[in-house]
Amino acid sequence: MEKLRGQMQVAVDAVVFTVENDVLKILLIERRNQPFQGRFALPGGFVNPDEEFEQAVKRELFEETGVKDIFVKQIGAYGKVSRDPRGRIISIAFLALISHDQNLKAATDAAKVKWAPLNDLPPLAFDHRQIISDSLEVLKFEIQTTNIAREILPEEFTLSNLQSLYENILQRKLDKRNFRKKIRELELVKETGKQFMEGAHRPAMLYEFRDKEYENLKERMHVLLS
Amino acid sequence: MEKLRGQMQVAVDAVVFTVENDVLKILLIERRNQPFQGRFALPGGFVNPDEEFEQAVKRELFEETGVKDIFVKQIGAYGKVSRDPRGRIISIAFLALISHDQNLKAATDAAKVKWAPLNDLPPLAFDHRQIISDSLEVLKFEIQTTNIAREILPEEFTLSNLQSLYENILQRKLDKRNFRKKIRELELVKETGKQFMEGAHRPAMLYEFRDKEYENLKERMHVLLS
DNA sequence: ACAAAAGTGTTCGATATACACCCATGT
DNA sequence: ACATGGGTGTATATCGAACACTTTTGT
Numbered sequence: 327m328e329k330l331r332g333q334m335q336v337a338v339d340a341v342v343f344t345v346e347n348d349v350l351k352i353l354l355i356e357r358r359n360q361p362f363q364g365r366f367a368l369p370g371g372f373v374n375p376d377e378e379f380e381q382a383v384k385r386e387l388f389e390e391t392g393v394k395d396i397f398v399k400q401i402g403a404y405g406k407v408s409r410d411p412r413g414r415i416i417s418i419a420f421l422a423l424i425s426h427d428q429n430l431k432a433a434t435d436a437a438k439v440k441w442a443p444l445n446d447l448p449p450l451a452f453d454h455r456q457i458i459s460d461s462l463e464v465l466k467f468e469i470q471t472t473n474i475a476r477e478i479l480p481e482e483f484t485l486s487n488l489q490s491l492y493e494n495i496l497q498r499k500l501d502k503r504n505f506r507k508k509i510r511e512l513e514l515v516k517e518t519g520k521q522f523m524e525g526a527h528r529p530a531m532l533y534e535f536r537d538k539e540y541e542n543l544k545e546r547m548h549v550l551l552s
Numbered sequence: 553m554e555k556l557r558g559q560m561q562v563a564v565d566a567v568v569f570t571v572e573n574d575v576l577k578i579l580l581i582e583r584r585n586q587p588f589q590g591r592f593a594l595p596g597g598f599v600n601p602d603e604e605f606e607q608a609v610k611r612e613l614f615e616e617t618g619v620k621d622i623f624v625k626q627i628g629a630y631g632k633v634s635r636d637p638r639g640r641i642i643s644i645a646f647l648a649l650i651s652h653d654q655n656l657k658a659a660t661d662a663a664k665v666k667w668a669p670l671n672d673l674p675p676l677a678f679d680h681r682q683i684i685s686d687s688l689e690v691l692k693f694e695i696q697t698t699n700i701a702r703e704i705l706p707e708e709f710t711l712s713n714l715q716s717l718y719e720n721i722l723q724r725k726l727d728k729r730n731f732r733k734k735i736r737e738l739e740l741v742k743e744t745g746k747q748f749m750e751g752a753h754r755p756a757m758l759y760e761f762r763d764k765e766y767e768n769l770k771e772r773m774h775v776l777l778s
Numbered sequence: 779a780c781a782a783a784a785g786t787g788t789t790c791g792a793t794a795t796a797c798a799c800c801c802a803t804g805t
Numbered sequence: 806a807c808a809t810g811g812g813t814g815t816a817t818a819t820c821g822a823a824c825a826c827t828t829t830t831g832t
Contacts, residue, residue, distance in 0.1 A: 711812090712810075712811075728812085728813095729812090732813080733813095750810095751810070752808065752809055753809040753810040754810065756812090757811085757812090
């Protein structure tokens with residue numbers, strides 16, 4: 327038997343999005359060791375030999391956030407020879423979404439863990455900035471073609487919360503009336519009957535997501551052709 | 553130093569599309585060894601320690617097809633624990649496109665290599681059927697939002713060839729007049745002035761792709777929101 | 779009364795879709 | 806002459822985009 331070819335170390339990394347006070351944030355961890363000691367990096371770790379990628383991600387994220395069932399979706403493999411000075415370490419990157427109402431361990435944990443606003447990220451280790459950028463592109467697509475928004479918002483939310491989420495992800499302002507009309511047509515949400523009151527202004531209606539599947543939104547992908 | 557964690561074998565596999573006689577085909581290789589001996593599989597192989605994923609794919613594909621610069625795009629990582637009975641072998645899958653006018657070695661090579669029509673694939677080894685399915689989804693998206701079609705068609709082609717390619721990829725019929733109008737609006741191609749004559753009917757105009765970049769097509773992705 | 783966010787419809791332009799006939803050629 | 810695929814335009818429906826005022830609350 328020849329020496330095993332293609333032998334490498336395989337890790338998973340996660341771009342965990344959540345929304346807090348209508349701000350889209352990403353989970354970062356300050357590195358304690360070389361390389362990139364003191365820099366922030368995406369949470370992640372090596373994959374055990376008998377462990378699925380998704381299990382590995384969820385295991386790592388449970389350790390960091392205390393949240394058990396996190397929505398994850400693979401973004402791709404990052405394997406540039408030079409990406410890690412320690413040697414050939416490839417990373418399978420995942421997009422992960424957490425709703426902020428699950429009391430997150432990370433928020434109150436040691437200072438080495440933080441939720442950084444997407445639009446104000448510190449310098450990052452490895453190729454993690456690229457991974458975040460790619461994840462955001464995927465998220466932009468998914469939010470427009472599925473009901474993935476439910477994975478990141480709390481159980482109950484206002485239409486302003488929802489619009490803010492879309493704006494944060496798509497990185498542009500949306501028109502309130504057009505947005506609400508669209509959401510209505512899609513039957514994405516339903517009223518809870520409750521109201522949310524805060525500040526010196528009219529209270530907002532609270533909504534929750536419908537159970538309806540939204541794969542059908544992908545039919546709108548007839549972008550180019552009849 | 554502890555024993556290396558996350559140690560695995562890493563391979564690349566390619567879903568190579570080409571179009572021959574207006575039929576969309578995929579490159580398959582008959583396996584000579586266990587497991588799945590005698591079954592067809594995607595071309596691929598292990599990644600060398602100092603080799604980029606893309607290099608590895610292109611190296612393998614050059615060996616199989618004799619074509620040097622093949623368009624490739626990563627689809628994702630496939631790493632189910634049970635996917636390969638020999639052990640934990642993960643595969644980074646790539647979509648690859650070859651225009652059939654480059655005289656393909658594969659077509660004339662040993663019987664163990666064949667171009668199989670997408671709509672008539674034999675049983676495949678490993679999770680390769682799934683990889684093909686996922687690749688086709690990516691291709692469906694790319695063909696509608698970029699000028700990727702140029703990577704698979706020959707230098708010169710008729711509008712019927714082009715439409716046929718779109719139909720093959722999108723797996724549905726398109727309206728000829730609407731298709732041509734769209735292609736015109738997008739300024740995707742230009743006339744060569746030449747004609748292509750074949751069979752007992754009116755000769756067709758030959759076209760070639762414009763050099764224009766088509767990233768801008770992605771702006772049409774405002775599927776959901778204003 | 780005022781400030782601040784919630785809520786609500788209509789018009790216009792652009793794009794997608796449906797649809798049928800003549801043309802140039804080889805046999 | 807006929808069979809075969811190549812080539813062309815218009816009318817309608819749908820969707821996206823732009824746009825401003827009233828409502829409800831706390832202070």
